[in-house]
Amino acid sequence: MTDLRKPPAVLRTTRHRLPLLKLSRPQQWHKGAMLFAAPAAAGVIDQPTALLRATVAAIAFTLLSIGIYAFNDVRDAPDDRRHPRKQYRPVAAGLISPPVALIWGGAAAVAGLATAASVGLPTLGLGIAYLVTQLLYVYGLKHVAVVDVVVVALGFVLRAAAGATAARVPVSNWFLLVSLFGALFLVAGKRRAEWAAADARSRPVLAAYSSAWLDQLTTVALLGTSLSYGLWAFQYLGHDVFRELLAVSFLPFLTGLLRYGLLVSSGRGELPEHEIFRDRVLLVAGLSWALLVGAGLYLA
Structure with missing residues (x-):
């Protein structure tokens, strides 16, 4: 029987020039x-x-x-x-x-x-x-x-x-809610992809979940993220012409959320940071959102 407490011989021969750098996961530093x-949302x-x-x-x-x-x-x-x-x-x-x-x-x-x-x-x-x-x-x-x-x-x-x-800088309650629900949305998508791939070998907790519950969590998180962002963005309506662009930014923001939800439902989403750059619709929605928010906050 294989002793899983020790690295297999085949893996011991694996070479990596900078193992400490790999251990630090630079791909996650984003x-x-x-x-x-x-500070970006506060305009400073x-x-x-x-x-x-x-x-x-x-x-x-x-x-x-x-x-x-x-x-x-x-x-x-x-x-x-x-x-x-x-x-x-x-x-x-x-x-x-x-x-x-x-x-x-x-x-x-x-x-x-x-x-x-x-x-x-x-x-x-x-x-x-x-x-x-x-x-x-x-x-x-x-x-x-x-x-x-x-x-x-x-x-x-x-x-x-x-x-x-x-x-x-002060931070609004809506901003914290967007952060919370947005993070839940990404985590739910990741868990959904792992569950679909039968990844319980390295994440035993997946056995406690069902696809229906994970889909429900994804839906709740998507709804919470979109509503929280909408309430944050639309509060600026009527202040000036540029701040109204924040309200317009809701459209690409929602498009990106829905598109990512579609990817998750098809079994993708285990690596959210990769999907954002692989999918053209997500990329265009993200760039459009960033331009509108930037213009709304910094051209006012």
Whole structure:
């Protein structure tokens, strides 16, 4: 019988020039863009001080995420070795030993908290909350149905809130709701794709879900995201001609949500960051939305 606690011999021969970089998952660093969402929505991202503080906060949360990825890969190494794609992660493949990965993750987490502290105690507090909730996720909550989805979505909300505290801008309730429901929508799509691919080998919690419930969650999240965004965007109607473009931006925003929902229903969505650039309709909708929002906020 194969011992899944140890990397197979075939994987031990796998080479990667920068295994610590791979362990840090640079393909996920784009999530740091969430730290710029609040100052951008507040219309201050073009101010050097706000941009700098948001950038420092983004670096802090990227470092915290690197720490979480390292801890997660050590914890999940036995399950990852049974997965066709995740078996090539450095710890699962035997490229990095668990102690080295834990030291790397711990150093990244400490550096992240120190960086967050440099932009203020509120941002540090959110950084600590992010680190604690994600560690709880890695070491247990990821196996609790429903809770696992909420915790992942909460991570995006904490990022968005940290961007606001770092840039020292107020954040509306509607903005936080868009962040929450939008994150739930992406997570629901990811879980739906994993469930359809019978990916329970590396994510046992999927066995607790049904396709009907995941479809229901996707629908609820889509509705919550669209309504929250609409209420945020339409509140500016009547202020001036450019701010009315925010209301118009609702159309490409909704188109993108519906298009992504269609992709999820067809079995795609496990890698949301890839689908956005692979699908032309999603890409055009996203660019149109960004142009309208940018013009509405910064040409007024």
